[in-house]
Amino acid sequence: MSGWGHKRRNTVGQDAHEDGEDGSSPSSPAAEGKRGRQPLTPLQRALALLTRREHSRRELARKLVERGVEAAEAEAVVERLAGEGWQDDRRYAELVVRSRVSGGYGPRRIRAELSQQGLEADLISEAMDGFDGDWTETACDLVRRRFGPAGLQSLAQRRKAADLLFRRGFEGDAIQRATRLGAED
Numbered sequence: 071m072s073g074w075g076h077k078r079r080n081t082v083g084q085d086a087h088e089d090g091e092d093g094s095s096p097s098s099p100a101a102e103g104k105r106g107r108q109p110l111t112p113l114q115r116a117l118a119l120l121t122r123r124e125h126s127r128r129e130l131a132r133k134l135v136e137r138g139v140e141a142a143e144a145e146a147v148v149e150r151l152a153g154e155g156w157q158d159d160r161r162y163a164e165l166v167v168r169s170r171v172s173g174g175y176g177p178r179r180i181r182a183e184l185s186q187q188g189l190e191a192d193l194i195s196e197a198m199d200g201f202d203g204d205w206t207e208t209a210c211d212l213v214r215r216r217f218g219p220a221g222l223q224s225l226a227q228r229r230k231a232a233d234l235l236f237r238r239g240f241e242g243d244a245i246q247r248a249t250r251l252g253a254e255d
Contacts (some may be wrong), residue, residue, distance in 0.1 A: 112134055
């Protein structure tokens with residue numbers, strides 16, 4: 071039965087508080103909670119974010135500023151991490167393309183997302199060119215997953231599929247081909 075301020079008997083038989091005056095455990099520095107830790111430096115904050123997942127330069131700087139780091143210092147930290155290879159917009163772009171394609175998104179949506187993250191047009195083009203699949207086949211796969219292997223059986227289903235593909239960022243020709251599934255069989 072331990073709780074805040076709960077008294078316990080120590081080995082000498084005296085009453086002792088489990089918690090110290092400031093709420094920290096008096097026993098050892100290793101047992102200290104978050105309150106006893108030094109605040110993270112901007113570099114440590116950035117590294118903590120990058121160990122969870124890739125970030126674009128813009129996104130990483132924005133998150134640091136949101137966490138109280140001055141904008142100039144955040145930019146300097148991001149620049150340092152990019153120089154040391156911890157942060158790489160090219161790697162980030164490639165990861166986003168792979169991730170979004172596997173999630174059923176088309177080229178328009180992916181390009182827009184990468185652009186929104188502040189990536190340069192040449193990096194976006196390079197990452198998109200790195201996709202070695204077929205956008206039409208990706209659209210067809212999404213339609214099969216959503217509407218079943220039998221394909222689209224009615225005009226209403228074709229319209230729903232076309233709307234889905236459009237929202238997901240596919241081009242017109244891929245939408246047309248994917249919405250013909252089941253119609254020619």
